[in-house]
Amino acid sequence: MESLYHIYKRRGYTRRDFLTSAIAISTALGLPSSLLPKVVKALEVKPKPVVIWLEFQDCAGCTESFIRSTSILPTDVLLDYLSLEYHETLMSPSGFYAEESKREAMEKYRGKYVLVVEGSVSPKDKGVYCTVAGKSNVDLLREAVEGAGLIVAVGSCASWGGIPHAYPNPTGALSVSEVLKGKQVVNIPGCPPIGDVMVSVIANYVITGKAPELDSMGRPKTFYGQTIHDRCYRRPFYNAGRFANSLDDEGAKKGYCLYKLGCKGPITRNACATIRWNGGLSFPIQSGHPCFGCSEPDFWDRGMLYTPLSVVSGRFGIREALVGVAVGTAVGVGVAYMNKKSRGGK
Amino acid sequence: MSDVAFYDFVRGPFLKFALFVFFVGIAYRFFRVIFLGMPPDYAKPKGSPPFMALKKIIIKPTMGWTFNEIFSRRAINFIGGFLFHLGFLGLTFFVPAHALLWKEITGIPFPTLPNIVSDVLAYAALGSLIALTIHRALNPVLKLLTGKDEYFANLLIALIIFTGLLATRWAGGGSYIWLVSLHLFLANLLIIYIPFSRLSHFVYYFLSVGFMGWNAGKRGVSF
Numbered sequence: 001m002e003s004l005y006h007i008y009k010r011r012g013y014t015r016r017d018f019l020t021s022a023i024a025i026s027t028a029l030g031l032p033s034s035l036l037p038k039v040v041k042a043l044e045v046k047p048k049p050v051v052i053w054l055e056f057q058d059c060a061g062c063t064e065s066f067i068r069s070t071s072i073l074p075t076d077v078l079l080d081y082l083s084l085e086y087h088e089t090l091m092s093p094s095g096f097y098a099e100e101s102k103r104e105a106m107e108k109y110r111g112k113y114v115l116v117v118e119g120s121v122s123p124k125d126k127g128v129y130c131t132v133a134g135k136s137n138v139d140l141l142r143e144a145v146e147g148a149g150l151i152v153a154v155g156s157c158a159s160w161g162g163i164p165h166a167y168p169n170p171t172g173a174l175s176v177s178e179v180l181k182g183k184q185v186v187n188i189p190g191c192p193p194i195g196d197v198m199v200s201v202i203a204n205y206v207i208t209g210k211a212p213e214l215d216s217m218g219r220p221k222t223f224y225g226q227t228i229h230d231r232c233y234r235r236p237f238y239n240a241g242r243f244a245n246s247l248d249d250e251g252a253k254k255g256y257c258l259y260k261l262g263c264k265g266p267i268t269r270n271a272c273a274t275i276r277w278n279g280g281l282s283f284p285i286q287s288g289h290p291c292f293g294c295s296e297p298d299f300w301d302r303g304m305l306y307t308p309l310s311v312v313s314g315r316f317g318i319r320e321a322l323v324g325v326a327v328g329t330a331v332g333v334g335v336a337y338m339n340k341k342s343r344g345g346k
Numbered sequence: 347m348s349d350v351a352f353y354d355f356v357r358g359p360f361l362k363f364a365l366f367v368f369f370v371g372i373a374y375r376f377f378r379v380i381f382l383g384m385p386p387d388y389a390k391p392k393g394s395p396p397f398m399a400l401k402k403i404i405i406k407p408t409m410g411w412t413f414n415e416i417f418s419r420r421a422i423n424f425i426g427g428f429l430f431h432l433g434f435l436g437l438t439f440f441v442p443a444h445a446l447l448w449k450e451i452t453g454i455p456f457p458t459l460p461n462i463v464s465d466v467l468a469y470a471a472l473g474s475l476i477a478l479t480i481h482r483a484l485n486p487v488l489k490l491l492t493g494k495d496e497y498f499a500n501l502l503i504a505l506i507i508f509t510g511l512l513a514t515r516w517a518g519g520g521s522y523i524w525l526v527s528l529h530l531f532l533a534n535l536l537i538i539y540i541p542f543s544r545l546s547h548f549v550y551y552f553l554s555v556g557f558m559g560w561n562a563g564k565r566g567v568s569f
Contacts, residue, residue, distance in 0.1 A: 217348060227522055227523075229522075230522070238442075238461075239460065239461040239462075240460045240461065241442055241458045241459055241460040241461065243442065243458070259442065259443075260442075260446065266522065266526070267350065267353060267522075267523050267526075296350050297348055297350050297351065298350070298351070298354070302354060308443070308446040309357075309443070310357075310442075310443035310444065310446050310447050311446055311447055311450040312357065312358070312361050312362055312365070312447065312450060312451075313354070313357055313358040314358050314359070314362055315450075316361070316362050316365050316366075316450070316451060317450065317451060317453065318451070318452065318453060320362075320365070320366065321365070321369050321451065323366075323369075324365070324366045324367075324368070324369025324370045324373070325369050325370075325372070325373040326373075327370050327373070328369060328370035328371060328372065328373025328374035328375075328376075328377070329373045329374070329377050331370070331374050332373060332374040332375065332376065332377030332378040332381070333377050333378075333381050335374075335378050336377060336378045336379070336380070336381035336382050337381065339378075339382065340381070340382060340383070
């Protein structure tokens, strides 16, 4: 099978383009420059990765983001480089033939293929809420996991349960790692996650043969080791106490911090502020919108999209304070009266 | 439990509970004392009680600042106490994140401090708090007046300022959420603890000092 270098050559790119991509991959993964020769060697000789991509309760947004990963590999190279053996949205066959090709790939590349899961898993009511080819999603997942070399959960739905898991969660949606307890799952959360991050994690598997270093919640430390707030270009305004008070006031035009407008950057771990989107063009905060915190668990249930982070969630205002004072007054007066009586006062 | 789940708990239900307990506690203690009442006093006041009460509230914090005998003997109390209160109150109300919380509760917009000013206040408050605690432990008179309550309160407040500093200035990346959650958790404990400890002086100080002034006015003496 071809390696990345062969594909570059076949598509008319120069060796310099190939080396640029190799450098971009090792930079994205945070590998030291001394390892660059090894990275180049691996991408020259190692066969392209086989990917089986399952979609459960999803919207295909992660796929859309994935095929627009342009900082590291040009899209035409990416789709050629990944041997996508099964992907319901991208492949041309359907029905019986599609399922057959998946079965064949799972047998042929047993123990070697990368299993990417998009969307949450729903075991409730025997998995009836998400079935493909007459099989429930849980059965499909267990079947595909057996021979996988690496399991990657892309998007917030696969990583935490995401929007299908949001209250009242009618389908009993769960994350991939909750269903596959005890197995190593690489979580790449985000709604959607950054395409370059997904590509880098798969490339890392080709280069090193294992998953990247993960944090306690199964996310690659390289991309999810810092908060958006830590890396935000508007951070100096936060430090200076300069905030935009609405989405289009003078402060917003000057690029002031969006904390007051409900930015969740301080509690959101993702690489948006460094890698950015669409080939490094921009990210939500750069376009003047507060961060939603879409890569953190239960972001949808937290709500408060336009409420500052430090405000009590669930409201506590003058009315609630007065209720507290009234209760305290009643108890205080009662106790004082009883004390007075017991001491023979009037 | 993930850090974000803990964060959501301390800034949601737990903070609401703490604030509610705080308001209940403050009102309860106030009315429990007020409704006990005072014995009737039929003597005609020699001075002006309301004037003296007001004077005492306004003048008392500045009384030690003249370089007289009091100040020379109790400089640590005055300087440390002033710095600590300035820092603690400044941080509580005017750090941007706190100011937005107060706006939510009171409906009044608070001005916000730049980070550098909050940092100076935080270090001043933390340093003076440590100095005052050591002073408390060693001074023969203060030793007699000090119980577990003071040490616990001082430790709790020191930890809150310290975790706040850690979170905003020194924490890298992912640990920020744990630290800010710990900061919130300890602050909630403090909010619950205030009404039932000597820390309630932040509300009752004005009443007790006013009462002393009132009595001085009634007897026609100066303080």
